[in-house]
Amino acid sequence: MTEPLDHPAARALAERHRLRPWEAIPWLLALGFYFAFPKHLGFGTELLVTVLFALSLDLVLGYAGIVTLGQAAFFGAGAYTVGILAKQGIWTEPITGLILAALVAAAVGLGSGLVLLRTQGLTLLMLTLCTMALLEEAANLAHDYTGGFDGLDSLPIAPLLGRFEFNPLYPTTQYLYVLVVLFVCFVFVRTLVYSPFGQSLRGIRENMLRMHAVGAPVRGRLVLCYTLSAAIAGIAGGIWAQANAYVNLGTLGLDRAATVLIILVLGGHGRLYGAFIGAVAYMVLSHFLAKIYPTAWQLGLGLLLVVIALFARNGILGIVAALGRRPAPRATS
Amino acid sequence: MSAPLLETRALCRNFGALAAARDIDFRLEAGARHALIGPNGAGKTTFVNLLTGVVQPTTGAILMKGRDITGVAQAERVKLGIARTFQINRLFRRLSVLENVYIAVAERVGAAPSMFRPAGVRRDVVDESMQLLETLKLSGDAARRISELPYGRQRLVELAIALALRPEVLLLDEPAAGVPSAESHIILDAIDGLPRDIGVLIIDHDMDLVFRFAERITVMVSGAVFATGSPREIAADTEVRAVYLGRTGHG
Numbered sequence: 122m123t124e125p126l127d128h129p130a131a132r133a134l135a136e137r138h139r140l141r142p143w144e145a146i147p148w149l150l151a152l153g154f155y156f157a158f159p160k161h162l163g164f165g166t167e168l169l170v171t172v173l174f175a176l177s178l179d180l181v182l183g184y185a186g187i188v189t190l191g192q193a194a195f196f197g198a199g200a201y202t203v204g205i206l207a208k209q210g211i212w213t214e215p216i217t218g219l220i221l222a223a224l225v226a227a228a229v230g231l232g233s234g235l236v237l238l239r240t241q242g243l244t245l246l247m248l249t250l251c252t253m254a255l256l257e258e259a260a261n262l263a264h265d266y267t268g269g270f271d272g273l274d275s276l277p278i279a280p281l282l283g284r285f286e287f288n289p290l291y292p293t294t295q296y297l298y299v300l301v302v303l304f305v306c307f308v309f310v311r312t313l314v315y316s317p318f319g320q321s322l323r324g325i326r327e328n329m330l331r332m333h334a335v336g337a338p339v340r341g342r343l344v345l346c347y348t349l350s351a352a353i354a355g356i357a358g359g360i361w362a363q364a365n366a367y368v369n370l371g372t373l374g375l376d377r378a379a380t381v382l383i384i385l386v387l388g389g390h391g392r393l394y395g396a397f398i399g400a401v402a403y404m405v406l407s408h409f410l411a412k413i414y415p416t417a418w419q420l421g422l423g424l425l426l427v428v429i430a431l432f433a434r435n436g437i438l439g440i441v442a443a444l445g446r447r448p449a450p451r452a453t454s
Numbered sequence: 455m456s457a458p459l460l461e462t463r464a465l466c467r468n469f470g471a472l473a474a475a476r477d478i479d480f481r482l483e484a485g486a487r488h489a490l491i492g493p494n495g496a497g498k499t500t501f502v503n504l505l506t507g508v509v510q511p512t513t514g515a516i517l518m519k520g521r522d523i524t525g526v527a528q529a530e531r532v533k534l535g536i537a538r539t540f541q542i543n544r545l546f547r548r549l550s551v552l553e554n555v556y557i558a559v560a561e562r563v564g565a566a567p568s569m570f571r572p573a574g575v576r577r578d579v580v581d582e583s584m585q586l587l588e589t590l591k592l593s594g595d596a597a598r599r600i601s602e603l604p605y606g607r608q609r610l611v612e613l614a615i616a617l618a619l620r621p622e623v624l625l626l627d628e629p630a631a632g633v634p635s636a637e638s639h640i641i642l643d644a645i646d647g648l649p650r651d652i653g654v655l656i657i658d659h660d661m662d663l664v665f666r667f668a669e670r671i672t673v674m675v676s677g678a679v680f681a682t683g684s685p686r687e688i689a690a691d692t693e694v695r696a697v698y699l700g701r702t703g704h705g
Binding site for chain 1 (some may be wrong): 506508528529530531532533537538540544545546547548549550551552553556557558560561562565566567568569570571572573574575576577579580581583584593596597615618619
């Protein structure tokens with residue numbers, strides 16, 4: 122008998138969290154973008170925020186299998202936390218502001234998750250949508266604090282680390298700031314999904330009944346995952362508000378929630394880097410399609426989504442993985 | 455005499471007007487090889503669901519080693535040592551065979567809540583999972599996804615996940631169901647090879663399997679215990695034969 126860890130399957134499991142060389146590529150590209158396209162850093166910042174938001178969705182949808190249409194509720198909660206605190210002159214320091222945004226969004230995630238995650242499937246989907254709609258309406262009604270439909274603009278955000286100003290015309294600070302925050306959040310999510318906890322989330326996604334039968338506290342795990350994901354979405358929303366010095370009802374809207382879902386499906390869910398690929402593909406495509414067909418650009422995106430849904434359920438990364446998969450040699454015992 | 459490993463007292467469960475379990479008094483001894491048989495709709499699966507805590511009884515009690523566990527939740531019963539397999543595979547289909555077992559072992563040893571260390575760092579969990587696959591002669595398939603396996607080997611993974619929980623009570627719900635006869639010997643061999651200290655309750659229609667394996671048989675009909683005895687007694691029981699011969703085509 123061979124030592125168990127000599128078995129390829131055991132080794133693969135024991136080493137799957139190790140960094141691979143290609144994982145440096147997205148970060149090098151992001152840094153390269155900073156130097157190559159100094160005039161497009163506004164677009165770049167928006168892109169990185171979208172990646173971060175899609176990453177938060179990947180944690181709940183791709184790994185835990187929680188089908189949600191209300192992820193923007195947490196994005197908006199984070200954005201309004203930053204916005205209201207800054208506008209009222211209570212808190213303008215960006216980094217601690219992000220932590221506050223994460224805490225508020227996590228609280229919303231925990232509160233709603235405790236109720237929502239008792240349900241599954243279509244009921245769950247509708248309830249996530251309702252939660253977001255309720256928050257949006259609340260933000261609309263609380264005009265004195267949120268600016269209602271007009272939102273809050275010209276937010277006074279303090280310089281980063283007391284030194285680097287957020288200049289809306291030359292968003293160099295914003296870009297690097299968002300990149301660093303994205304990196305930190307990515308390391309967190311990556312660690313999480315390769316941990317035993319992440320493995321149990323995959324188990325819940327694949328077969329909830331069986332997870333109950335192996336004695337897993339399924340609901341607790343889901344609520345925890347939902348809360349963490351909400352916190353990350355809250356950071357994405359908060360940093361978006363800081364970078365734009367602006368927050369409006371759109372941060373809480375179905376448009377944003379649906380877009381991030383499309384991005385993740387496009388890129389490939391449950392694969393970490395699907396958020397990157399999807400966000401780049403979506404934003405670049407919509408940019409060019411809008412140039413070519415100013416009136417009907419969404420039609421092109423829609424068609425692409427239909428093709429992906431029909432022929433490539435695992436998104437762009439799924440196609441790449443299928444192409445790269447060589448016939449694996451069967452191990453013998 | 456000491457308390458039995460698992461015991462039910464006057465267990466009843468109604469679904470509306472349907473009495474799916476009626477006054478079931480049942481004992482499973484430590485190390486037992488016990489079979490539960492009965493025609494379709496006799497309430498066998500409901501009984502398993504009652505024992506595992508998926509369904510709460512309407513009245514009656516369930517005891518494990520003399521301790522009342524009627525109100526104990528499903529996850530807690532697993533910790534107490536009650537594990538089951540499913541009649542229809544409930545596996546983590548897009549994960550590898552090794553990962554399927556890893557998940558169960560990680561739950562049992564309490565590694566699963568750990569969030570900040572890679573799963574592979576828990577070598578103890580990986581090793582134990584691998585060794586279990588080795589004993590079930592599944593290690594050759596460890597790297598393969600469940601969806602790539604033939605059905606018979608998938609049934610074996612069902613068993614592996616349950617054994618990963620190191621149960622004292624193992625409930626096997628039709629372990630060989632749907633397995634082509636050419637492959638069924640791997641399931642039967644695996645059941646034969648189960649550790650002797652586990653109390654096994656096997657629920658099945660397949661009389662060959664039941665009589666090969668069981669040292670004691672309980673017959674259920676219409677939600678109630680119809681007869682209990684040794685295989686020889688049950689085989690000779692004319693009323694049991696009447697129940698089976700009178701209702702053909704139950705599969």
